[in-house]
Amino acid sequence: MPRLLNVRPRGGGRLLLGFLPLAAVLLVYLTASAARHAENPGDRILPTPAAMAAAVHTMAFEKDPRTGEIPLAADTKASLRRLGVGMALATGATLLLGLGIGLLPLARAGLGPLVAAISVAPPIALLPILFITFGLGETAKIVLIFVGVTPVMVRDLAAYVAAIPEEQIVKAQTLGASTWLVTLRVALPQALPRLIESLRLSLCPAWVYLISAEAIASDVGLGYRIFLVRRYLAMDVILPYVVWISLLAVAMDFALVALSRAAFPWAHPGGKS
Template sequence: MTRIINRQPGRYGRLVLGLMPFVILLAVYIVASDARLAENPSDKLLPSLSSFVDAITRMGFEPSKRTGEYLMWNDTLASLHRLCMGVGISALIGLAIGVGNGMIPFMRSPLSPLVTALSLIPPMAILPILFITFGLGELSKVVLIVIGICPIIIRDIQLRTDSLPNEQLIKAQTLGGNSWQIIARVVLPQTLPRLIEAVRLTLGSAWLFLIAAEAIAATEGLGYRIFLLRRYLAMDVILPYVFWITLLAFSMDWSLKRLSILAFPWYHKEQGGRHE
């Protein structure tokens, strides 16, 4: 008898199973929206799908009467710029300190406890301090993302470095490699795919910190637009913006996964070929 844990859906089966929850949610929304609108045509909580189309057209494909800008695309570019800056800086710092903590004892002793302490501080609790220190401009928003996800990346990379087989390091030393050569040629190649995974795992948190910062102090951005329109109960704009953020986050995660598979196929073979 074939056990269910050993049965694998085919390519099209995975596609159908992956789409099924979204189709069900869409059907539930349409039914609920029709029911509310039939009772109250002015209801704003669950707008019709046609309202979403009108809102997307107005926000994304018609210039604003006040500024002349295409608001949805302007908000998207502003948010992506802040997010990419914060995630990119966090990845670089996380790689440098994570590998250093894992390989250099004199670096690990002072920095590892500090990183652990920083990772336990709720980033949202220090948001007012960041605004006071760095102002209300772009820097404070980027710093919030860095403070929020960088310690997690550092700890992840440090654990990956610590888990490298000692035999590899001993052989590299036996062959005459110095510390920097061992780090560059043995440690880094095996750490980079884990770095991509760490970035993928922290993307959701990075978006959370970005939206929170934009909601409090910004004049453009996806988070700013959502919290600006909530006072008007403009769900026909808010829900498409939430869906757009989700689509952007999914696209970034998928792109990083594909990059990792193409650049480090050996790593995914070691993981049993499960590219999740």
């Protein structure tokens, strides 16, 4: 009898195992919702699928009379723009600082402690400071995402670069490579797959910072909409929005995995994500 450690699901079996927990959660919700509505037909805490479908139709296909836009489309566009800009800036800064701190002892000694100190500060606590400094517009929200994820990504990438076998760097220098060439030809190719992995892991906190900022000061966005309708206990809107955010995050994660596998197949020898 094979050990469980050596049993690897393949094809349809793997998909089935991934689907079963989701189906179990859905079944529990439907059962609880039916029970609450049997006791109180006006219950708003666990809305029925029909109520959520009606809310989704309103939010996704009907224009808001006040703005003339479809709420879900406008909210998604605004949130993705903020998230995209913040994560793009964080990725660029991470690549520069991570390579520098990981490769250069002077940069490690000078910037390492600062990055470490910033990375342990709770970004949400900085939100009032950011709103006071940058105002209530887009800048503060983007800066919160940047400040929230960049230090952790930098520490991760710097540690990975610093762990590159010293023999590789010595051999490159022996062949006449300068610091710049060692960075480009030795460190950068190995750092890029790790950067994508770090970006994947940072998506969740980035979404948290975005939703938090939109909830406090915004007039459009997924987080803004969730906190706007919560005062009416509109769970038929909140739950679909949460599911939509999760689907967007999963799609981003899959896209980054596909990018990493296509660009750096040698970093995925076993096909693991």
